[in-house]
Amino acid sequence: MKITDVEAFYLRQSNVRQQCDSGQDALVVRVSTDEGIVGIGEVDSAPLAVKHAISGPYSHTLTSGLRELLIGQDPLQTEYLWRRMYDSNIYAGRRGIAIHAMSGIDIALWDIKGKFFGQPIWKLLGGGFHNKIRAYASSLFGATPVETGERSRRFRDLGFTAVKFGWAPMGKDEKTDIALVREARKGLGDDNDLMIDAGLVWDAKTAIQRARAFSEYNIFWLEEPLRPDDYSGYRKLSAATDTRIAAGEEESERRSFLDLMDRGQIDVVQVDLTRCGGFTEAMKIASLAYDRGLPVVNHGFTTYINVAAALHFLNSVPNSFIAEFVVEEGTTLRDSVTTERIIARDGFLDVPDAPGLGIELNEEALSKYAQI
Secondary structure, three states, X not given: OXXXXXXXXXXXXXXXXXXXXXXXXXXXXXXXXXXXXXXXXXXXXXXHHHHHHHHOOEEEOOEEOHHHHHOOOOOOOHHHHHHHHHHOOOOOOOOOHHXXXXXXXXXXXXXXXXXXXXXXXXXXXXXXXXXEEXXXXXXXXXXXXXXXXXXXXXXXXXXOOEEEEEOOOOOOOHXXXXXXXXXXXXXXXXXXXXXXXXXXXXXHHHHHHHHHHHHHHXXXXXXXXXXXXXXHHHHHHHHHOOOEEEEOOOOOOHHHHHHHHHXXXXXXXXXXXXXXXXXXXXXXXXXXXXXXXXXXXXXXXXXXXXXXXXXXXXXXXXXXXXXXXXOOOOOOOOOOOEOOOOOOEOOEEEOOOOOEOOOOEOHHHHHHHEOO
16 A cells, blocks of 8 residues: 555634634645545644645755655555654754644554554554543633633533633733632532643743642643743742643654653643644653653644544553543534534543544535635
């Protein structure tokens, strides 16, 4: 079996709101083979930069469009192809955009591998740690503390026993920050888990103050309160509070995660399959976290391609325990991109058991939303 094409589709809504919601557009990858088996993947990044990282031409030995490197190759050789893409993009590909692009391709290659062998990806990865995975409802904060509390009650009533709120208006001022958490806890009740995603808004001293103030409301973790490269700040914060500190969605490939774990001393490692290097690299990151006694969770605020990939990944590592599941309300591409939807039932997600990812592209959505 040989790869015949690698395509990147940029899907975008006609009206994209100015907020931190990456479900409003999507970069979908499709890898085709000469045996008719097609794999799909996704990248949550700067979509057009990723698209051109995939479709660009060969330049020289250390810089090449990824498609050029894969045509004619055996898609089952996932580790070899990961190294081929990485080693042929040393100049541009050791972090960031190129790793993101590789992530979508790697997910698609594993989808092909699962379909070829007739097995779900988690089984090919040697997993089987869960029959179903507890989900937390992931949402942006409401515009006000009161609206946040209303959302919290609504998600609780849907059966979720864990809820996360993030980004603006968190960081506006101390009074608002505390009110947002207070109302979220009030709406959720005392017996459920509350996570707070600060959205990169503070310095270390402010983050320490907020973590101590939030302790009254028993938050399960405080996510990304600092800028991604502030490892000394993360270390100070982790040492100063009993609250778990979570981070990782900004990282690409395992060495950047090592910085967060070893220099930053974070407590919860958040892995986005569409940015970290796909399944091939995510498994290595999870092993490094396991060796340090750290739990691994997914990050994903995009389509069901990411959700499905995350479920296969979380079912393949022993140090996973919960899955992010977006419930952000309003217009999104999430329900359009694939023919299947992934539904939370009583706060849990079923682990896919169909070959590959277990989901397929919706061709009508490609036609409707595809941009240049």
